[in-house]
Amino acid sequence: MNMNNQMEESEASILHTYNRFPVVFDHGEGVHLYDSEGKKYLDFAAGIAVNSLGYHYPGYDEALKEQIDKLTHISNLYYNEPMTEAGAKLVNASRMDKAFFTNSGTEAIEGALKAAKKYAYIRDGHADHEIIAMNHSFHGRSIGALSVTGNAHYREPFEPLMGGVKFADFNDLDSVKAQITDKTCAIIMETVQGEGGIYPAEREFLEGVRALCDEKDIILILDEIQCGMGRTGYYFAWQAYGVQPDIMTCAKALGCGVPVGAFVLNKKVAQASLKPGDHGTTYGGNPFACAAVSKVFDIYERDMILTHVQELTPYLEKKLDELVAKHECAAARRGMGFMQGIVIQGRPVGEVVKKALEKKLLVISAGSDVLRIVPPLVITKADIDEMAEILDECLA
Numbered sequence: 001m002n003m004n005n006q007m008e009e010s011e012a013s014i015l016h017t018y019n020r021f022p023v024v025f026d027h028g029e030g031v032h033l034y035d036s037e038g039k040k041y042l043d044f045a046a047g048i049a050v051n052s053l054g055y056h057y058p059g060y061d062e063a064l065k066e067q068i069d070k071l072t073h074i075s076n077l078y079y080n081e082p083m084t085e086a087g088a089k090l091v092n093a094s095r096m097d098k099a100f101f102t103n104s105g106t107e108a109i110e111g112a113l114k115a116a117k118k119y120a121y122i123r124d125g126h127a128d129h130e131i132i133a134m135n136h137s138f139h140g141r142s143i144g145a146l147s148v149t150g151n152a153h154y155r156e157p158f159e160p161l162m163g164g165v166k167f168a169d170f171n172d173l174d175s176v177k178a179q180i181t182d183k184t185c186a187i188i189m190e191t192v193q194g195e196g197g198i199y200p201a202e203r204e205f206l207e208g209v210r211a212l213c214d215e216k217d218i219i220l221i222l223d224e225i226q227c228g229m230g231r232t233g234y235y236f237a238w239q240a241y242g243v244q245p246d247i248m249t250c251a252k253a254l255g256c257g258v259p260v261g262a263f264v265l266n267k268k269v270a271q272a273s274l275k276p277g278d279h280g281t282t283y284g285g286n287p288f289a290c291a292a293v294s295k296v297f298d299i300y301e302r303d304m305i306l307t308h309v310q311e312l313t314p315y316l317e318k319k320l321d322e323l324v325a326k327h328e329c330a331a332a333r334r335g336m337g338f339m340q341g342i343v344i345q346g347r348p349v350g351e352v353v354k355k356a357l358e359k360k361l362l363v364i365s366a367g368s369d370v371l372r373i374v375p376p377l378v379i380t381k382a383d384i385d386e387m388a389e390i391l392d393e394c395l396a
Helices: 003-013 060-068 081-094 105-124 143-147 152-158 173-179 203-216 267-271 287-302 305-326 349-358 381-395
Strands: 025-029 032-035 040-043 098-102 130-134 165-168 184-190 219-223 247-250 261-265 330-336 339-344 364-366 370-373
Touching: 040 381, 060 287, 081 098, 081 261, 081 287, 098 105, 098 287, 105 143, 105 184, 105 219, 105 247, 105 261, 105 267, 143 152, 165 173, 173 203, 184 203, 203 219, 261 267, 287 305, 305 330, 305 339, 305 381, 349 364, 349 370, 349 381
Parallel strands: 130 165, 130 184, 184 219, 219 247
Antiparallel strands: 025 032, 032 040, 098 261, 247 261, 330 339, 339 370, 364 370
């Protein structure tokens, strides 16, 4: 079956909620994908910041195959060794206290919101609390996650959503202060806004929000679903600021391709929030997904993935800055580590994405005008050079 027939068959049976690009991928190797006709693509999208180790990284596949031969699911009514190992490694990497494994980033957000609400309920004895979220944020597409997503386009068709949510402006501390009341139980934000256009938090803002939360016993939730797991050169982006949240969410690269997420709590919240019966999941923490998480941490440590990102970030930024300086339609670059964005002006960003695809480079967009560059964390200088050469042609 050729690619056109494959795409037609897919459209006949799969609900059309994505405007997919006209390509059918068959397999990957290293930092490249191959379509069903054998054409090779340089991947600087990484499955939307998921495939941080690229494809078939040494040791990763073997760990999953080994686990399949043992056990894939037993439910959370019983212990399993991979969950224990993965939980210990996640808690150690974050220097937090307790982890809860989910199936996705959206589910991690749901759990984080429930934990914050339960903490405030135990503290105050009532349930009418409020949450402050950020404009232009994105936290997922379930009702709870949509409720704290600061984009009316995503929210409006599904209203009424969860009540008690107010929105402040990212990197504007006075805006946050203006929304705080005696009912505020949590402030949620991405450490680096992703879908909103690749905006890193400013140090003064993040430190200021942390101080507000400490002063008023408000739970700080940092969403590290996209910017976490090494993408900024740290396990979690907040570690670059030295500002630890009370609750952190992560997913995407946590399993490097296997669907898995988690929310992680500090000791204060872990001891005084969710209790048996408050939260659960059938599949979360299953042996297969947790075997992936555990192996990812092992590989990161063994092969010094974080150091690699830190060492190559200046080179990636240099090549992107050269493109911005050269092309009038490239207005600015912003980002951290291997989570970068180029602001496109004077032409649709989707046009650049499509042109890159034609030239066998995978990049994606963020917001309405940002070219998003989130490659596997194992790229080389040669890969960056190839990416820059192709983008140079696309921006011309």
